[in-house]
Amino acid sequence: MNDQMRVRREKMNDLLAEGIDPFGHEFKPTALAAELDQKYDQFSKDELENKHIEVTVAGRMIAKRGSGKVGFADLLDRSGKIQIYVRKDVVGEQAYHIFKRADIGDFLGFTGEVIKTDMGQLTIRPTKVTFLSKALRPLPEKYHGLQNKEQKYRQRYLDLISNRTSFDRFQQRAQIIKAVRSYLDNDLDFTEVETPVLHSSAGGASARPFITHHNALDIDLYLRIALELHLKRLIVGGMGRVYEIGRVFRNEGMDKEHNPEFTELESYAAYYDFYDVMDETEGIFRSAAKVVSPDLKIEYQGQPVDLGQPFKRIHMVDAIKEKTGVDFWPKLSTEQARQLADQHQVSYENYWQTGHIINAFFEKFVEPTIKDPTFVYGHPIEISPLAKKNADDARFTDRFELYILGNEYANAFSELNDPIDQRQRFEAQAQERVDGNEEAQGIDDDYVKALEYGMPPTGGLGIGIDRLVMLLTDAPSIRDVLLFPTMRPED
RNA sequence: GAGCCGUUAGCUCAGUCGGUAGAGCAUCUGACUUUUAAUCAGAGGGUCGGCAGUUCGAACCUGCCACGGCUCACCA
Numbered sequence: 001m002n003d004q005m006r007v008r009r010e011k012m013n014d015l016l017a018e019g020i021d022p023f024g025h026e027f028k029p030t031a032l033a034a035e036l037d038q039k040y041d042q043f044s045k046d047e048l049e050n051k052h053i054e055v056t057v058a059g060r061m062i063a064k065r066g067s068g069k070v071g072f073a074d075l076l077d078r079s080g081k082i083q084i085y086v087r088k089d090v091v092g093e094q095a096y097h098i099f100k101r102a103d104i105g106d107f108l109g110f111t112g113e114v115i116k117t118d119m120g121q122l123t124i125r126p127t128k129v130t131f132l133s134k135a136l137r138p139l140p141e142k143y144h145g146l147q148n149k150e151q152k153y154r155q156r157y158l159d160l161i162s163n164r165t166s167f168d169r170f171q172q173r174a175q176i177i178k179a180v181r182s183y184l185d186n187d188l189d190f191t192e193v194e195t196p197v198l199h200s201s202a203g204g205a206s207a208r209p210f211i212t213h214h215n216a217l218d219i220d221l222y223l224r225i226a227l228e229l230h231l232k233r234l235i236v237g238g239m240g241r242v243y244e245i246g247r248v249f250r251n252e253g254m255d256k257e258h259n260p261e262f263t264e265l266e267s268y269a270a271y272y273d274f275y276d277v278m279d280e281t282e283g284i285f286r287s288a289a290k291v292v293s294p295d296l297k298i299e300y301q302g303q304p305v306d307l308g309q310p311f312k313r314i315h316m317v318d319a320i321k322e323k324t325g326v327d328f329w330p331k332l333s334t335e336q337a338r339q340l341a342d343q344h345q346v347s348y349e350n351y352w353q354t355g356h357i358i359n360a361f362f363e364k365f366v367e368p369t370i371k372d373p374t375f376v377y378g379h380p381i382e383i384s385p386l387a388k389k390n391a392d393d394a395r396f397t398d399r400f401e402l403y404i405l406g407n408e409y410a411n412a413f414s415e416l417n418d419p420i421d422q423r424q425r426f427e428a429q430a431q432e433r434v435d436g437n438e439e440a441q442g443i444d445d446d447y448v449k450a451l452e453y454g455m456p457p458t459g460g461l462g463i464g465i466d467r468l469v470m471l472l473t474d475a476p477s478i479r480d481v482l483l484f485p486t487m488r489p490e491d
Numbered sequence: 492g493a494g495c496c497g498u499u500a501g502c503u504c505a506g507u508c509g510g511u512a513g514a515g516c517a518u519c520u521g522a523c524u525u526u527u528a529a530u531c532a533g534a535g536g537g538u539c540g541g542c543a544g545u546u547c548g549a550a551c552c553u554g555c556c557a558c559g560g561c562u563c564a565c566c567a
Contacts, residue, residue: 002501002518002536003500003501003519003536004501004517004518004519005501007518008518063527063528065527065529066523066526066529067522067524067525067529067530068523068524069523070523070524070525070526071524071526072525072526072529074527083526083527085525085526087524087525088524089524103517103518104517117525117527118525119527121525121526123526138501138517139517140501140503141502141515141517142502142517142528143502143503143515143516143528144503144504144528145502147503147504148498148502148559149559149560150498150558150560151559153559154559158502205567206566207566208566250566252565252566253492253564253565253566255565255566258566363567379567384567401567408567439566439567487558487559488558488559489558490557490558
């Protein structure tokens with residue numbers, strides 16, 4: 001324990017000795033800092049002096065300055081900061097003593113008049129001081145805030161107290177999710193549902209799952225890697241338009257864009273095709289962007305993005321042709337595709353067929369170059385086991401991904417609703433797994449059975465909510481939009 | 492998984508050639524009745540991430556370990 005912690009414990013004991021509970025009780029503030037600023041900052045010092053507005057506020061004292069018989073403090077509540085101006089001759093000997101002995105970090109309540117200082121700063125001049133809760137540890141430095149990234153992630157509460165941009169970002173995250181919900185609920189008449197997190201087989205995406213064990217049933221279960229297969233069962237069940245915003249878990253590497261658990265939105269709408277889903281996606285992005293920028297123009301890491309313009313649309317094969325001159329429209333054997341890959345230094349796995357190679361060309365030569373919001377559609381069937389074949393060209397699917405500034409933000413398709421085709425696709429996936437793709441999904445018989453009862457033509461969509469929030473709040477790392485990112489334990 | 496970088500007071504950071512540890516904020520004492528990174532005077536506060544090694548002597552050099560960051564690879 002250091003000197004500061006020792007002193008704070010002494011002060012805690014002093015409070016007890018004076019009959020004050022250092023970890024107080026309920027308190028009824030009548031105003032928030034931001035509210036006061038909005039309502040009264042427009043008035044002059046004299047106008048406020050005549051109004052005699054009395055309010056009660058509560059919060060954490062985050063700064064303190066003063067002289068002998070008066071003191072100033074900054075009080076932080078959930079809305080922001082308000083200055084407090086405590087005068088010994090107004091609050092009295094005992095209250096002033098409490099204020100003077102209070103440490104930065106302590107929670108205090110004040111009742112008093114809203115005034116302006118000579119410097120024009122909106123301030124509360126209390127007549128009453130209430131001690132609410134003692135901080136036994138000192139806060140990070142007031143000017144620089146908490147800079148140590150590891151500590152920001154491990155002790156997010158300190159980051160939230162001392163770095164307002166971080167605090168605001170998490171408020172914005174909540175608002176963005178609310179806006180997305182509102183768009184789906186109110187504009188498109190979707191129903192929000194909750195499906196299981198514990199799956200008996202992990203499907204709906206290509207990823208390695210976390211495995212856990214259920215004792216009573218004595219079976220291993222997987223934490224879900226996607227929401228897809230359950231939501232489509234609900235389309236079979238006649239729910240028509242459903243979505244879920246929920247946590248999924250992928251047992252893979254971590255970096256600036258990947259956390260082992262993250263939040264995904266998936267939506268499914270009967271009778272939509274993937275063009276309808278493009279419109280839906282634009283609607284979601286605009287609703288979300290409006291939260292941070294009414295004109296839908298944003299900047300991400302120094303690069304401008306206009307989410308107000310119609311998103312571009314391009315077929316994957318055309319995009320590759322445009323960037324590399326390589327034309328994948330003519331039908332190519334796996335051997336021919338591999339030759340092209342060799343010529344362009346695109347490496348491939350044993351189990352790869354033409355479609356995998358087309359996708360690899362896209363990822364290597366096109367994906368990093370996309371700046372404006374762009375729907376890239378027509379993914380090869382080999383990498384799209386849940387998407388409907390294109391009616392005119394069975395090598396490709398009616399699937400798209402949305403790219404902005406070289407990053408993927410959405411993945412969607414006209415859903416494969418032919419149970420016979422679906423079983424074959426699952427079998428191809430199972431074969432891929434045998435051939436060495438650890439992330440290929442297994443056969444989900446129960447899901448195929450559901451399809452056999454009949455699923456209407458359906459358009460589905462998946463959006464990584466964390467990446468959307470990163471984009472809209474200009475966050476460089478996914479850890480900056482997750483309150484508690486996954487960290488290795490310290491000891 | 493690889494490479495590079497980082498870890499020094501509660502926080503933000505310096506630390507020269509290897510010679511026994513520094514600043515600002517914060518804390519403590521005192522002064523101060525309109526401050527806002529308040530000011531002024533004084534004081535206390537360190538397992539220099541950990542463990543070994545080299546050396547008369549290590550925050551500094553070497554090795555190993557821990558945690559983190561960045562980049563790359565992996566990952567639709």
